[in-house]
Amino acid sequence: DAGVIQSPRHEVTEMGQEVTLRCKPISGHNSLFWYRQTMMRGLELLIYFNNNVPIDDSGMPEDRFSAKMPNASFSTLKIQPSEPRDSAVYFCASSLGGGSSYEQYFGPGTRLTVT
Amino acid sequence: SQQGEEDPQALSIQEGENATMNCSYKTSINNLQWYRQNSGRGLVHLILIRSNEREKHSGRLRVTLDTSKKSSSLLITASRAADTASYFCATAPGSGNEKLTFGTGTRLTIIP
Numbered sequence: 001d002a003g004v005i006q007s008p009r010h011e012v013t014e015m016g017q018e019v020t021l022r023c024k025p026i027s028g029h030n031s032l033f034w035y036r037q038t039m040m041r042g043l044e045l046l047i048y049f050n051n052n053v054p055i056d057d058s059g060m061p062e063d064r065f066s067a068k069m070p071n072a073s074f075s076t077l078k079i080q081p082s083e084p085r086d087s088a089v090y091f092c093a094s095s096l097g098g099g100s101s102y103e104q105y106f107g108p109g110t111r112l113t114v115t
Numbered sequence: 116s117q118q119g120e121e122d123p124q125a126l127s128i129q130e131g132e133n134a135t136m137n138c139s140y141k142t143s144i145n146n147l148q149w150y151r152q153n154s155g156r157g158l159v160h161l162i163l164i165r166s167n168e169r170e171k172h173s174g175r176l177r178v179t180l181d182t183s184k185k186s187s188s189l190l191i192t193a194s195r196a197a198d199t200a201s202y203f204c205a206t207a208p209g210s211g212n213e214k215l216t217f218g219t220g221t222r223l224t225i226i227p
Binding site for chain 1: 145146148150156157158159160163203205206207208214215216217218219220
């Protein structure tokens with residue numbers, strides 16, 4: 001298996017632009033997680049899905065952030081409009097089961113820079 | 116707020132020595148997990164230890180869990196340069212149906 005696939009690996013955009021991050025989880029995994037990592041705040045869970053349904057989105061910073069999982073093999077995280085403070089590395093992870101009972105497999109991350 | 120807090124924040128040792136990192140947490144847990152992150156990469160799962168377990172081994176890794184003290188330790192024996200990375204503990208509260216909460220990590224440097 002190729003593992004969790006994220007695209008793009010790097011994204012540089014100007015403030016106010018829309019940004020879409022993409023994730024393909026490991027086949028057969030039914031939970032998907034979006035995290036954000038910064039030096040100041042560490043690793044934060046933004047949202048997680050179980051069987052394509054959002055279960056906990058309490059970590060989504062504000063209405064500018066939205067996430068979708070239209071099917072078991074694809075998810076997007078969208079920021080609109082983007083701001084410089086959104087600059088971070090965004091990770092997608094997947095696991096066999098829901099919540100925190102199973103190990104999570106992380107993708108390589110998308111490094112987002114908003115100027 | 117972060118549930119797990121690692122100690123120390125940074126650790127440098129000579130290759131071949133053992134490295135010990137600690138994690139403390141505040142509330143009851145279903146399980147505790149350790150992850151490694153190499154620079155510029157995603158996190159890699161190392162070990163999951165459940166609340167009813169006290170010790171677990173995987174290769175050169177040994178994890179202990181003391182639920183009475185709400186603490187865990189990760190021991191890496193016979194360290195190698197390739198072990199240089201950040202190590203995070205992550206706690207799973209309650210029933211295990213809730214989200215993992217990651218600590219701030221220990222930055223481990225192995226000096227060749």
